[in-house]
Amino acid sequence: MKFDLLIKNGTIVDGTGKAAYIADIGIIGGLIADIGNLDSSADRVIDATNHTVAPGFIDHHTHYDGQVTFDPLCTFSCFNGVTTVVSGNCSLTLAPVRPGDETALAGMLAKVEAIPYDVLINGVPWGWSTFGEYLESLDNKLGINYGVMVGHSAIRRWVMGEESHDRTATGEEIEAIQDAIRESIEAGALGISFDRNPRHVGLDGRPLPSNVASLDELYSVASTLKELDTGVIQVGDPLGQELSDEICTKISESSGRPVTYLSIVQSVLEPQQWKKHLSHLEDVNSRGNVKVYPQINPRPGLRFFQMNSAEFFNLMPTWKSIMNSTDEEKISAFSERKTRIQLAQEIEENNNKTALGFSGRWDHVVIVKPALQSNAILTGKTIQELALEQSKDPLDVFLDLSIEEQLKTWFARNQQNNDDDAMSEILNHPHTLIGLSDSGAHVVREGGYGYGVYFLSHWVRTKKIMSIEEGVRQLTSIPADIFGVVGRGRIQIGSKADIIVFDYEALSLNESEESYDLPGNAMRLKQTARGIPYTIVNGEVLIEHGEHTGALPGHVVRNDACLTYDKASS
Ligand SMILES: [Zn+2]
Incomplete structure (x- = not known):
């Protein structure tokens, strides 16, 4: 057996939580073909002696919907150990879209996520209408793997047009929304995203369509996933309506699917709140048919x-x-x-x-x-x-x-996420989900690309709140399973070869700097990491010592499984 790529002698932290071990990894055709003491020849050999070899991170909260069309690497995520990103968060997607409605969808994404509007209008090639056409436009053009949920605001505009910003949907419209969701999921959407932030408005100042929907509409729309028996649901819940009215719990009940929402925080302003939140999670997740996971950003909330x-x-x-x-x-x-x-x-x-x-x-x-x-x-x-x-x-x-x-x-x-004891409990909790990088959003103010590097170098290595095996699992197989990213997030025979080789002791973030590399030379903050010599996507080296190799090995990650997943019992 001759390998395309052989990674020799690395310390494998395989993403499942299993104890690290030293072995070689042989890759053929983008898949992990063998693991062990391997002597076969290979087209290329990487010596990983004294390095950790782990699955690439899966960043589940990004807003690359527009950027991915002109930046196949989704920079700067790919420079921070990330091999798969999930977009379509917070109800915002650029598909499905009716001809002529592109400016409306771009306007919402631009305003809510603080992405320059001109970059989206002029940088994105457009031309698709359905969700499937959007995904097809990305096939064979990606550096990084890209999965995306379908946004409730986009779907509501698709069905209700301008009135989607003003009123609740009729019974007939809800059925049409359900049809559009079914079609999008079957075309490959990983799930649905909702938004409940009343401060979120489009460029014209009108609320996002998802915010105008009644709660009953949300539950009906979510129930579409029950018949399909697949998909994840993401909810922006800044008012804490999960804690007051259990809206995410009800969405999980009506869909039978995992729901992840924004967010759990430790705040100096409300020192007891995170504890109440954790016990709430224990309560609702013990009800059997409920899986809700608030997202926790491991970085301090500056x-x-x-x-x-x-x-x-x-x-x-x-x-x-x-x-x-x-x-x-x-x-x-x-x-x-x-x-x-x-x-x-x-x-x-x-x-x-x-x-x-x-x-x-x-x-x-x-x-x-x-x-x-x-x-x-x-x-x-x-x-x-x-x-x-x-x-x-x-x-x-x-x-x-x-x-x-x-x-x-x-x-x-x-004021947030800076108390060691609280953060240790929240990050270790079985019902929280580490992430919320918001990569691709508010690019001028703050780039969250390095959440995984920060989490491993600060919380795991320096603060020792958990083992490296558990830390890597939090960034890889757990989001893979919740988001239905099948065949990724684990180093095992038959898995897709998304792998990072890193020097654990040297792993750290570089300082942010200004970079004028968006379309029209628009500025964004750049942040990269030290200590990751190789980032491998689908068996090809994508980033080597901080430089893109020129390869474009990324795949569109389409929904292709009906995972029933329970983080607490896995
Ligand atoms: Zn978001």
Whole structure:
């Protein structure tokens, strides 16, 4: 037996949670043909001595629906150990689409996910109508594997047109929506996505169609998957309607399918909430026919801001009027002692009232990037730390620095997913799903591509919250099984050869940098990783030492199985 590719002597962490072992992997025709002590010849041999060999990560929460059509690598996911991405999240897809309606779908994706509209309109070749045609347009053109759910907002526009933004669906329309879903799933959609975020609107300011649907409509639409006995359901649930009304549980009951939703967080503003959330999950998932998994982003929830434009102070009247004045007026108001007393009082009154506003927790406000070279030494400090050092009041420290730097200091609120004990419990919980990278979205502000590298290097290697075997399983076979990504996410004979070779001790994220490589030279933030010399997709090396090899081995991942999956008992 001659192999196309032979990976020699690596430490295999196979994605199932089984203990790591040293062996060779032989690949033929894109599949893992043999594992063991292999002597056969091969067209190419990779020496993986002292390296970990694992399945590539499966990033289930991305918004590459448009980008994938002009960027077959889905950069920068492919530079962060990801070999399969799932798009079509949060009710947003670019198919099915009626001729002439492309601008509406692009407008919703652009506005909600902060992707430049011109990039979507001019960069995407369009030309498809049905979901199947969209998938066919991608066949044989991909670097990375690409799966996609069908978005409820797109389907509702397909059936109801403009009125999809304004009203609930009639019985007849619900049937037509169900037909369109059936057709999309049969063409290869991995499932359906819904959105319940009332702040999500299209470019014209109207709500996303999925948000206008009644809950009964959602349950009926979800039940389409029951007869098909396949598919995953993703729900954007920022108001916590799962905790108040069990909407995701009811969607799982009516569909009989796994439901994953946004999200579970640990927040300094509501310190007990994550515990309540976990016990809620234990309750509903013990009901037998329910499988719900909130998504947890393993990265700290940094919210970047500058004092020339920050919006979250708007809930406090004095702050609001200052923040809505010119920069000069801001500086002069922030300089007045009398005003500062008022500002301090409002923070006190507002304290911990809302997750959207300012918490008053100066120990969670970090100086990310000072504007002046002379202040570079402050980078990474919290306002609280600086106040202690300078024996000053934190509000004075914060405003003095902002004024000194003409409101151009970059700060971040670090209020979420930063408590070690809480995060260890949430990330280890059998009913949570690690991910939520949102890759391909808000590309100018933040790129979440490196969630897997961050999770393994920070939580698993440094904080030791679980073994590497379990950590890799969380990023590979678990999302593969929930999303019906069949034959991937495990290193075993017969599996698709999606493999990363990495140096576990060296694994880390590079600093983000600006990159002007979107269509029309539009800017986005670039983030890549260190310590992954080889990323292999369907048996071909896609990325070698940080460079694309030129290969385009990716597949469209189509729904092709009726998985009944239970993460807790697997
Ligand atoms: Zn999303």
